[in-house]
Amino acid sequence: MSIDPLEYYSQADFDLMLSESRKHKTPFLIFNLDILRQKYNELHCHFPYVRIHYAVKANPAVEILKVLDELDSNFDIASVNELDRLLSIGVDPSRISFGNTIKKAEDIHYAYEKGIRLFASDSDHDLFNIAREAPGSKVFFRILTDGGDSADWPLSRKFGCHPDLATDLILLALDLKLIPCGISFHVGSQQREIGYWNSALAKVRYIFDYLETLGLKMTLINMGGGFPASYISRTSPMETYSEEITRYLKEDFSERPPEIIIEPGRSLVGDAGILVTEVVLIAEKSHHAMDKWLYVDTGKFNGLTETWGEAIKYPLYTEAPGEDSSDYIIAGPTCDSQDVMYESFRNPLPSGIKEGDRIYWFSTGAYTASYASVEFNGFKPIPVYFVGQRAKEK
Numbered sequence: 289m290s291i292d293p294l295e296y297y298s299q300a301d302f303d304l305m306l307s308e309s310r311k312h313k314t315p316f317l318i319f320n321l322d323i324l325r326q327k328y329n330e331l332h333c334h335f336p337y338v339r340i341h342y343a344v345k346a347n348p349a350v351e352i353l354k355v356l357d358e359l360d361s362n363f364d365i366a367s368v369n370e371l372d373r374l375l376s377i378g379v380d381p382s383r384i385s386f387g388n389t390i391k392k393a394e395d396i397h398y399a400y401e402k403g404i405r406l407f408a409s410d411s412d413h414d415l416f417n418i419a420r421e422a423p424g425s426k427v428f429f430r431i432l433t434d435g436g437d438s439a440d441w442p443l444s445r446k447f448g449c450h451p452d453l454a455t456d457l458i459l460l461a462l463d464l465k466l467i468p469c470g471i472s473f474h475v476g477s478q479q480r481e482i483g484y485w486n487s488a489l490a491k492v493r494y495i496f497d498y499l500e501t502l503g504l505k506m507t508l509i510n511m512g513g514g515f516p517a518s519y520i521s522r523t524s525p526m527e528t529y530s531e532e533i534t535r536y537l538k539e540d541f542s543e544r545p546p547e548i549i550i551e552p553g554r555s556l557v558g559d560a561g562i563l564v565t566e567v568v569l570i571a572e573k574s575h576h577a578m579d580k581w582l583y584v585d586t587g588k589f590n591g592l593t594e595t596w597g598e599a600i601k602y603p604l605y606t607e608a609p610g611e612d613s614s615d616y617i618i619a620g621p622t623c624d625s626q627d628v629m630y631e632s633f634r635n636p637l638p639s640g641i642k643e644g645d646r647i648y649w650f651s652t653g654a655y656t657a658s659y660a661s662v663e664f665n666g667f668k669p670i671p672v673y674f675v676g677q678r679a680k681e682k
């Protein structure tokens with residue numbers, strides 16, 4: 289089998305996850321809280337000057353939020369349900385930002401009532417709502433960035449606005465008695481080209497310079513997520529991300545703004561998960577077919593959504609015997625023809641693989657378990673089992 293688990297996990301972590309996985313019926317996600325802890329500490333070490341706001345959407349499990357709370361992480365939320373979950377475990381609202389630029393007035397109101405005072409925005413209508421429902425709050429403005437060509441999961445277009453509009457919104461925010469504090473951007477999730485942080489920071493510099501000519505000093509830069517997890521298309525190590533991004537910041541900002549935020553999701557939780565599936569069926573479509581269709585017991589609608597467009601290429605591991613073969617098209621179990629994970633991209637699988645064998649999808653801790661339909665075709669969302677220190681304490 290060409291995927292070596294030790295390229296992705298330490299022997300101890302892999303053994304722990306594998307032995308837990310033997311206790312359960314597939315499909316499910318095993319999440320290792322020790323890896324999460326290690327990822328957080330590494331990130332903190334590489335970016336000692338930033339405030340980390342974990343992007344809860346990446347994996348909102350309470351067990352994960354509790355570990356991050358203990359580590360003094362801050363949090364970024366997309367909805368009031370994420371807010372409620374954080375409040376239910378005792379996170380202080382001063383450690384939470386409402387980073388979704390798309391939100392209802394009633395949700396802004398609710399968040400404000402619960403103590404949220406830091407919001408993202410990229411449009412005047414949203415800003416009017418914030419001014420009305422969350423008076424006097426701090427607001428940062430999300431700008432459009434480049435990076436869609438080298439991010440595995442691009443986030444441009446839908447979010448952010450042109451820098452010229454951002455400066456106008458900042459002036460509008462002042463009129464509305466809000467506190468415009470800075471600029472945010474997201475260069476795209478699983479961004480493999482670090483240089484895009486450079487071009488985004490140059491835009492921030494341009495905006496800050498212009499505002500300074502008007503006597504306005506911004507205090508915050510939010511550099512978003514985009515930091516990588518370990519998939520098939522490998523990326524530079526986190527150390528290189530931090531060295532390069534820190535250099536860009538130094539070059540553009542001789543005096544670093546007091547608040548620098550990052551909002552990592554994937555890079556904190558991605559590598560901590562292994563999604564475990566079982567082969568349901570292997571089928572050939574004709575007597576002379578070159579390809580084999582291999583169906584597993586979860587798919588695009590139950591945790592593997594990010595295989596859409598074959599965007600995220602998860603490393604697949606199995607203990608089945610045989611030579612590596614690229615004959616397999618890998619698909620999910622539903623009666624939906626879109627439920628095909630990999631057809632162009634061929635993840636080699638052993639020729640001896642058969643029904644009932646398990647396939648382990650590495651680095652599936654982010655955007656999987658919560659990214660599942662409720663019961664499409666009757667399949668339930670995948671359960672998550674935790675291993676690691678906190679799991680043992682329970």
Ligand SMILES: Cc1ncc(COP(=O)(O)O)c(C=O)c1O
Nearest residue numbers: 343387477513514551552553554
């Ligand atoms: C506003 C915001 N911040 C942070 C993130 C997390 O990004 P990543 O998972 O690439 O770290 C996202 C992802 O969608 C986002 O929308």
